[in-house]
Amino acid sequence: MIDVTLESVSKRFPRAGDTAAVDDVDLRIGAGEFFTLLGPSGCGKTTTLRMVAGFYFPSSGRIRFGTEDVTNRPPNKRDTGMVFQNYALFPHLSVAQNVAYGLKIRKVGRAEAKRRIDEALGQVHLAGYGDRRIDQLSGGQQQRVALARALVIRPRTLLLDEPLSNLDAKLREETRVEIRRIQKESGTTALYVTHDQAEAMAMSDRIAVMESGRVRQVGTPQEIYHRPATSFVARFIGRSNVLSLPVVTAGPERVTVALPGGWEVPVAAPAEHGLREGGTALVSVRPEHITLGSATDEGALPGRVTELEFTGMATNLLVDVAGEPVQVAAIDVPAGLAVGDQVGLRLPPERMWVVGA
Ligand code: ADP
Ligand code: MG
Helix, strand or coil, rough: CCCCCEEEEEEECCCCCCCCCCCEEEECCCCCCCCEECCCCCCHHHHHHHHHHHCCCCCCEEEEECCCCCCCCCCHHCEEEEEECCCCCCCCCHEEEEEEEHHCCCCCCCCHHHHHHHHHHCCCCCCCCCCCHHHHCHHHHHHHHHHHHHHCCCCCCEEEECCCCCCHHHHHHHHHHHHHHHHHHHHCCEEEEEEHHHHHHHCCEEEEEEEEEECCCCEEEHHHHHHCCCHHHHHCCCCCCCEEEEEEECCCCCEEECCCCEEEEEECCCCHHHHCCCCCEEEEEHHCCCCCCCCCCCCCCEEEEEEEEEECCEEEEEEEEEEEEEEEEEECCCHHHHCCCEEEEEEEEHHHHEEEE
């Protein structure tokens, strides 16, 4: 097991103008950790992963495996196992021949190779599949062969780039549980790339949320969900309302903001946003934390239902509060509630969190 460190890593592509694909990224991935780069398409996830693998060299900054500086080392000298979206298997070879690939390059002897192939196929729950042809396997099985091929060389780090994207929804959920189990059992440090926030939340020990080549926040799924550092993170992870509210009083860790209609509530505010009395605060509140009542309830924000969608588990509403659309997810709604009805929304201050100024 080994930790991976990125120090002020940037990547500029020669013909891509001035903007950096990856811009001054600092990360430390712990030994044995399942660490995910999460962000929208084009934010620099693959470029970061490829620099760790050695397929791209950083324009500036250092990359270390443990105490070893690997910044300028070629991919085949880094001991990384890679898994891609498109499997990249050899379709005309058997499962065992595919898994053997990295061992051949490393000139591992026959007996030892057979033992390690069997072990790797066991790890991914494909024991006995060695002689099958790749095209006789389902997509999920093929992706597990790709995982076995990466693991068989006993890599120091496992690098996975959107490995579930080609699978259908149900298989994706099953396979993500499998990948997580295999990574924990093998103890290999894993760097995982996805644009799917639910996948990242379900699989990761920690997540780095990226936007425009930069890391906006690093934390556990819980920290990122409950304490988003910016309004981008709040909106990208799950769903969130981000309300712009006047600051009535500002303290070191909390501020008092005024809700539409005049109710003043204290909310937690990280000092780095530098909120001032008389300024505005961007306040995040999740749709599922808002409760729905009647428009005449004391302390409730009066609003009008503009959209209503029943999903089975919850009802998703859009409520117009003084011209601001507010998303609400309610488990229970009054019978017969319809678009156009007046409602009252209760925003719990302990669930509100400042994400910006
Ligand atoms: P992601 O994996 O998050 O979707 P990428 O790392 O692939 O994003 O891309 C980040 C940015 O770098 C994008 O703007 C992309 O167009 C650019 N980019 C990626 N690879 C290259 C390349 N080989 N040459 C030029 N620009 C690139
Ligand atoms: Mg990518």
